[in-house]
Amino acid sequence: MxxxxxxxxxxxxxxxxxxxxxxxxxxxxxxxxxxxxxxxxxxxxxxxxxxxxxxxxxxxxxxxxxxxxxxxxxxxxxxxxxxxxxxxxxxxxxxxxxxxxxxxxxxxxxxVNEYLKLHAAVVARKGAGIIMPGIPGAGKSTLCAALGLSGWRVLSDEHALITPGTIDLTPLSRPVSLKNESIQAIQAFDSGVILGPESRNTHKGTVAHMKADMAPHSHDINTVPAALMVFPRYSRDEPQELYHRYRSASFVLAAYHSFNYSVLGEDGFDAMQHLVSQVECFDLVYHDLDWAVAKMEELVG
Amino acid sequence: MRWRVSTAGKFYDENEGSVVYFDPASGDTHLLTDFAAQIVRELSGAAKTSRELEDSLADMTDTADQAQLREAIATVIGELVELGVVHLAVHDGQVVDSAPA
Structure with a gap:
């Protein structure tokens, strides 16, 4: 092919x-x-x-x-x-x-409703999948891009696709969407970044997409087991920190970030319960990409 | 008055002080305190009066003050009614306001 x-x-x-x-x-x-x-x-x-x-x-x-x-x-x-x-x-x-x-x-x-779908970036390191849900502007794509430029595999910038009843993440690797200041932040993080056409004055401001399939096996379609769920939040004015979240609160927040949790009804609850009970959950507040990437490296050991 | 949960739902409880509850009647998912979740569990089995709930929940709470417990139950029942999780028990169109003989 x-x-x-x-x-x-x-x-x-x-x-x-x-x-x-x-x-x-x-x-x-x-x-x-x-x-x-x-x-x-x-x-x-x-x-x-x-x-x-x-x-x-x-x-x-x-x-x-x-x-x-x-x-x-x-x-x-x-x-x-x-x-x-x-x-x-x-x-x-x-x-x-x-x-x-x-x-x-x-x-x-x-x-697509054969999966439990979360609005999340998904990355992997050492065979461990990390789901990073977040509202637009939370900083998940920026962190995802920085991880992709640091040797991590990017499984998706937008969709965590979880097979119900498992912790299996289906890769859907595509370019990472960067917006406004994130574009310069990622160019400063790695001057070798490959960006696509810049679209200005969109409803999200200026947007450019980043080539994200640099890691080996980026296009492998085999599933990757989820190990962690990290909720990233970019904040310039707060101290940077990484801390555990309760699973119950993470369940509800992940459901909030799901595209089809409600559509799946009871099956959605069962799928989320299965997932959340088997992954550790964290909050990550950051404003420095090097710090955030280092913390993520610590998480996967 | 007797209270009930219309359709028994599902709980996700990791002993963290809060419990996820799925209400199949509405399809909604709620994050409940342990105390509220216990009330939902009690009312999932059978319709109960507030007094019966007081008896069931007395062991769960530290408070020796019955009035405080009664007030806490009333507050939580009110919130659960607002969420549509708990309803007044009705039989033949009438509110059932006492325990069956």
Missing amino acids: SLLRELPMSALTERLASGGVDLLIGPYVYRIRSNVAAIGQGLARLYADFTLAPNGSFVDFDVGLRQDTIAQKLRGQAQFLFDQQSPFDTVPVQQAYAFLEWGMNWCVSLH
Whole structure:
């Protein structure tokens, strides 16, 4: 099977604009279609080491970011497509790349219920999976990016996919979304970071995605057992600390951060109980990435 | 008045002073104190009056002050009613206000 990087840019552009490019991403096949230049550039930069799905593969998510009508071209707008339908309003074409990534997240957030899904970054070190739930702005993506640049494996920046009744985490490795000051913070942390197109003035401010599949076995689709749940919180004004959380309080907070805990009903409770009873839970308050990464290293011994 | 839990739910209790309770009737999950969780457990088995709860919970609390215990139970019952976890026991459309003979 070949990697995206093996496709010349001209071939990638042509395939995106016609039938689409099929990529293996975690357990899924995404078909991506686009006639917007930034999409091809972003994919070539951030998904270079992703595998092209074999011809005839079942496509789980068919997504696109296209400018098709004259009105869209005149107004500089583009449209996110899912199964060639338009679930959202058009967006400025300068923000197309960020919207493609958000749309790819949305596919999993909305349509996948075979897992207990938490809104969380997931990383792994020495075979131990760490779930880091958090609201947007909590600092989970920034920490996830710093860990990815420090030799950790990034399983996901957005979704913890837990098979109910187990502690198994299914990897869904994709680029890490960085926003506003986090972009400079990560560039300062590692000047070698590979970033995709910058999308300015989005509803989240300026957004750029980071190539996150640097660790060996980044695209291994085998599950990784969860060992810890860490709730990160960036705070410039508080002392940095790492401390144990009660499991019961962690249960409720993790449920709050779940995309489908309520949808799963009693099965969701059972799945969360199974998970929380088998992982240690911590709060991590940080403002210095080197300190936070060192603390995470301590946690996995 | 007798109180009851409409559908017995599930508890996640790690002896941490707080207990996670899943209410299957609403699908909601609540974080309860040990004391509130014990009231829910008591009312999951059978409808009980506040007085019966006082008797059941006396051993669990340090307080020797019966009035204090009564007040604590009333407060927690009020909160559990607000959450929809606990209801007045009703039989044939009538509030059941005493223990069965």
